[in-house]
Amino acid sequence: MTDLSATGLEHISELEEPIVPNADADADAEGLAVVSKSPTQLAFRRFLRHRLAVACLGILVLLTLMVVFAPLTARYSEIEQVTDDSGAILRNVSPRWDAWFGTDDIGRDLYARIIWGGRVSMFIGIAVAFFSAIIGTAVGALAGWRGGRVDDALMRVTDIFLAFPLLVALLVMRNLFAEITWLRWLFGDLSSPRFIVVLLSLVGWMLVARLVRGTILSLKEREFVEAARALGATDRKIIMRHLIPNSLGPIIVAMTTTVAVAIITESTLSFFGYGPNPAEGRSSWGNLLREADGAITTGREWKAIFPGLTLVLVVLCVNFVGDGLRDAFDPKQRRTSG
Template sequence: MTETTAPNVRLAAPAADAVDVESDATQGLAESISPARMAVKRYLHHKGAVASLVVLVVMALFVILAPLTARYGVNEAVFKTSVERPNTFLSPRSVAWFGTDDIGRDLYSRLIYGLRVSLMIGLAAAIMGTVLGVTIGSIAGMRGGLIDDILMRVTDIFLAFPFLVTLLVARSFLSSVPWLEPVIGNITSIRFVIALFVVFGWMGVARIMRGQVLALKEREFVEASRALGATNTRIVVKHILPNAIGPILVALTFAVASAIVAEATLGFFGYGPQPGAGQTSLGNLVGQAKGALLPGYWWMVVFPCALLVIVTLCVNFIGDGLRDATDPKLDTGGN
């Protein structure tokens, strides 16, 4: 009986070994996936972020190809006004999908051109504000001591003031400083608005970057780099910044949305940028809608505000997706 059962025991062992080998191979393959690929995979599981990215890309293509996607020029009337064919405040119809404004300009075409200017303002202000915030946060975190205290107190002072109120006060004050105009433009220029958003929009990124520097600068790989003679700038660029890129990207996306909403808010109160001949912005269109609501020209309000809401939601969903993708602890499993 012993001789007949022994071979069965010996045959079971190789099967178990094969399972162990296969399990080890699978585990090794999973461990070999780069953090970037894992981040992309987690982002793709966030359905809202993926859908928002698709919508935003389509919008970007529309505004980039505005001469092709817009039915009329930004200041072009649908047709000449006459007694028989008035074109002011036309409701949506085949010749004007989103209706016309008070002088007969096609609202659909103006929304495309306006979104192009607003996206440019949002991206430029967010990118430059992020660069400024990363620089200040890195200096504060790496130098420490008195420099850190001074920079963080300045940051706290900037954060203490309401954003929009500060923008309005700064706009009024800087308009009386003539020597600044060659640098940042006049108060109605796009360059001036971008400069305002940068000056009063870097603080959140600075605090994030300082926290990342304080958390990483005592790690072994940073100490090894410092022992080899690396400067603080090289340590930040080569070691700390790549490890802090996730929170910074999230802050950047939210800064884009904040700048677009702020521009539209300034436009609503009549303090928005005036892009010049042949251009407009969402802020200008929202400002025009303010006077069209009571007479019943609903399309002047609904379409600009709906576009503003869609763009803001898309950017915020993309920010949520990036946050989940770059921080596995916040992964919601695609919900």
């Protein structure tokens, strides 16, 4: 069965130039061979033409490798202090050859802290995008397929979540969850990265839900769905094997947006003191910015500049990759907006 694009993009595969058969084959058997490509292959080719998105993807891959292999890419651990030849601790030292990004108030290497902190920030961003996609896909698929009262009820719940300011909703939910004993037993404390992932996932699924619902509403009356029904396919099989796979384009694009929003939101929570506890050796980029509060006015600007630039670079790259994926999965939207 022909695969459909996620947003109803192209239902006819592009054709490559005819390929002349190998000379060793029977020249009289077939004249010319035509190779068709799937919508996924076509989207991949269109993404590769988006040079900025490809460059940003390369930067993200490089940063991810540096974060994953932090013991190899960082000279110091997150809590290790930088010392000179005499053993004296180098506190608040500006960038130099043995401390590329300088040091903090107690002599820890800022470059190493950014690399190790990336493990927390990027883990939270990716995990939130993954779980938000699962929740949003389930809600959107159920609403779009069932329609009627089910659709109305689920969309009203979505609207309620969207109506609350994000930070206010997070702080209210955090205080409510603090009173639930089994949650504290499960996560240990409310500053663990796992708890922050759960918290952000509960308020980050609405975009995916709306996109999946809209896609399924446009696809469920198509001929291939009617054919699946005629063959006796159950609702679950139609949704899981036909509709959700054809919604992957919007889901992937929404996930890139969620990664960026989650990283920024976690940094904001950390800046206000509600993020991962840096005392337990799990500082995020938001923690570094919180510690650098007032650094620029005291002549120690490197403490704010380097974590801030890292955060901006990652978020911009994620957004540009998302733009490239959106254009790849929906070239009609690109032509319309252009």
